Amino acid sequence: MKVDVLLGLQWGDEGKGKIVDVLTPNYDIIARFQGGPNAGHTLEFNGIKHVLHTIPSGIFREGVLNLIGNGVVIDPVIFKAELAKLAPYNIDIKSRLIISKKAHLILPTHRLLDAASEAAKGKDKIGSTLKGIGPTYMDKTGRNGLRVGDIFSLNFETKYNALVNKHKDILNHYADFEYDLTELEGPWLQAIDELRELTAVDSEQYLNDAMKAGKKVLAEGAQGTMLDIDFGTYPFVTSSNTVTAGTCTGLGIAPTKIGEVIGIFKAYCTRVGSGPFPTELDNEVGERIRTEGFEFGATTGRPRRCGWVDIPQLKYAIMINGVTELSMMKSDVLDKFDTIKACTHYIIDGERYDYFPYDVNDVEVIPVYEDIKGWNCDTTKLSSYDDAPKELKDYVEYLEQKLEVPITVVSVGPDRTQTLSNKKVLA
Numbered sequence: 001m002k003v004d005v006l007l008g009l010q011w012g013d014e015g016k017g018k019i020v021d022v023l024t025p026n027y028d029i030i031a032r033f034q035g036g037p038n039a040g041h042t043l044e045f046n047g048i049k050h051v052l053h054t055i056p057s058g059i060f061r062e063g064v065l066n067l068i069g070n071g072v073v074i075d076p077v078i079f080k081a082e083l084a085k086l087a088p089y090n091i092d093i094k095s096r097l098i099i100s101k102k103a104h105l106i107l108p109t110h111r112l113l114d115a116a117s118e119a120a121k122g123k124d125k126i127g128s129t130l131k132g133i134g135p136t137y138m139d140k141t142g143r144n145g146l147r148v149g150d151i152f153s154l155n156f157e158t159k160y161n162a163l164v165n166k167h168k169d170i171l172n173h174y175a176d177f178e179y180d181l182t183e184l185e186g187p188w189l190q191a192i193d194e195l196r197e198l199t200a201v202d203s204e205q206y207l208n209d210a211m212k213a214g215k216k217v218l219a220e221g222a223q224g225t226m227l228d229i230d231f232g233t234y235p236f237v238t239s240s241n242t243v244t245a246g247t248c249t250g251l252g253i254a255p256t257k258i259g260e261v262i263g264i265f266k267a268y269c270t271r272v273g274s275g276p277f278p279t280e281l282d283n284e285v286g287e288r289i290r291t292e293g294f295e296f297g298a299t300t301g302r303p304r305r306c307g308w309v310d311i312p313q314l315k316y317a318i319m320i321n322g323v324t325e326l327s328m329m330k331s332d333v334l335d336k337f338d339t340i341k342a343c344t345h346y347i348i349d350g351e352r353y354d355y356f357p358y359d360v361n362d363v364e365v366i367p368v369y370e371d372i373k374g375w376n377c378d379t380t381k382l383s384s385y386d387d388a389p390k391e392l393k394d395y396v397e398y399l400e401q402k403l404e405v406p407i408t409v410v411s412v413g414p415d416r417t418q419t420l421s422n423k424k425v426l427a
C-alpha cells in the first residue's frame with residue numbers, strides 16, 4: 001500500500017485537522033511527519049470543538065492508529081496537557097497512539113532560546129509561536145538533540161544536563177534576557193515520566209511493515225508549504241520541511257511509496273506571524289474576512305492576516321508537492337461577498353510574474369486580480385455539492401482550470417458534516 005499525504009498549500013491553518021478527521025475512516029494509520037506544538041489543528045464534531053497540537057487528528061476515531069513520526073518535535077509538557085484534555089473522551093491512548101523513538105524533544109531551554117532570539121530580532125522577528133521549534137531543529141541538525149528513545153536510557157540525565165549547559169552558555173550571550181529555568185524544569189521532568197508510559201517504537205519499521213500488510217496510511221502535514229524551511233518565504237518560515245518530501249524523511253517512507261497528495265487551501269488566504277504575503281488586505285475587506293472566518297490562531301490566539309486567494313502561490317505549492325487533488329476550505333466565509341477576487345499574477349518593478357519569485361521580502365509585489373461573482377447565500381447547510389449555488393461551482397471550476405488539479409472536497413463549515421464531496425471522493 002502507498003501512503004496518501006494531506007498538507008497545507010498556503011501559510012498554515014488551512015483546515016488540515018478538520019479534513020484529516022473527515023478522511024480518517026478511510027485509513028488504518030494517521031501519521032504526523034513534521035512540526036510540533038507550533039501546530040494547532042481544530043476538529044469539530046457532535047458539538048465538540050477540540051484543538052490538537054502534537055497528536056494526529058485521527059485520535060477520535062476508533063480502530064485507527066495514530067503515529068508521531070521521527071520528523072516531529074515534542075514538548076513533553078504540552079504533550080501531557082494534550083493528553084489530559086483528551087481524558088474525558090475515554091480514549092485508550094496506549095493502544096491508539098505510538099511515538100517514534102527518533103522524534104526530538106523540545107527542552108525548556110529550547111523555548112527560552114526561541115524567546116531570546118525573537119526578542120533580539122526586534123521588528124525583524126519571525127513571529128514564531130515561541131514553542132522552541134527553531135532551536136530544537138537546530139540541535140537536531142547540529143547533532144546535539146535529545147530524542148524520545150533517550151528517555152529510556154540510563155544516562156538520560158547526563159545527556160539532558162550537557163545540552164542544558166550548552167543552552168545556558170548561549171543564553172548568556174543575550175544580555176537583556178532574564179529567565180528562571182527551575183520553574184520550567186520540574187514540570188518538564190514530570191512530563192518525561194508520563195511520556196515513558198507511552199508506546200515508543202521504531203516507527204519507520206512499524207509503518208513499512210504495516211504498509212506491507214496492506215494497512216492504509218494517511219500522512220498529516222503541519223504548517224503549510226509557504227512556511228517550509230526550503231521553499232517557504234525564508235527566513236519567515238518554520239524550521240522543518242512541510243512539503244511532501246517531508247513525509248519521506250519525517251516517517252521513513254520511500255518516495256516511490258507516496259500515493260495521493262491532497263493539497264488543502266482556503267477559498268481566500270491567511271498568514272499569522274511576520275513575512276511577505278502578496279495578496280494581504282490590510283483594509284476593511286481583510287477585516288471582514290477575519291471576522292466572518294474567525295481568523296485567530298488556534299495555538300497563539302493571534303489575529304491572522306487575511307487576503308485573497310493567490311493563484312501563482314498555489315501553483316507553486318502544487319508543483320513542489322505533486323498535488324493530485326485539492327480540498328477547498330472555508331468557502332462559506334465568502335457567503336456574503338458580492339465579489340471575490342483571485343490574484344492571477346504579480347507586477348514587480350514593472351515586470352509581470354506568473355510564478356512565485358525568489359525575492360518577495362524586500363520588494364513591492366503588486367497583485368493583479370480577476371473578479372469573480374459571489375454567490376451571496378448561506379452554504380453552511382448544504383448537504384450535497386450538487387445543490388451548491390452556480391456561482392460557487394463557477395469559482396471551483398475557475399480555480400480547477402487555473403490550477404490544473406481537481407478540487408474534490410469543498411468545506412462549508414467547521415463541522416465534520418459540513419463537507420461536500422465534489423467528484424464523489426467521500427463516502
Ligand code: GDP
Pocket residue numbers: 008012013014015016017018039040041042043044293297298329330331332333411412413414415
Ligand atoms: P489547521 O491548522 O490547518 O488544522 O487549521 P486550524 O484549525 O488552525 O484553523 C482552521 C479553522 O477554521 C478552525 O477554527 C476550523 O474549525 C475552521 N474551519 C475548518 N474548515 C472550515 C470551513 O469550511 N468553514 C469555516 N467557517 N471554518 C472552518
Ligand code: IMO
Pocket residue numbers: 008011012013014035038039040041126127128129130131132133134221222223224227236237238239272273274298
Ligand atoms: P498549523 O499546523 C500557521 C508560523 C508562525 C511563524 C512561523 C515560525 O496549525 O497550520 P515557529 O513557531 O514554527 O518557529 O513559527 O510559522 N507557524 C504557523 N502558522 N499555522 C501553523 O501550524 C504554524 N506553525 C508555525 O506563526 O510565522
Ligand code: MG
Pocket residue numbers: 012013014039040041042298299
Ligand atoms: Mg492551525
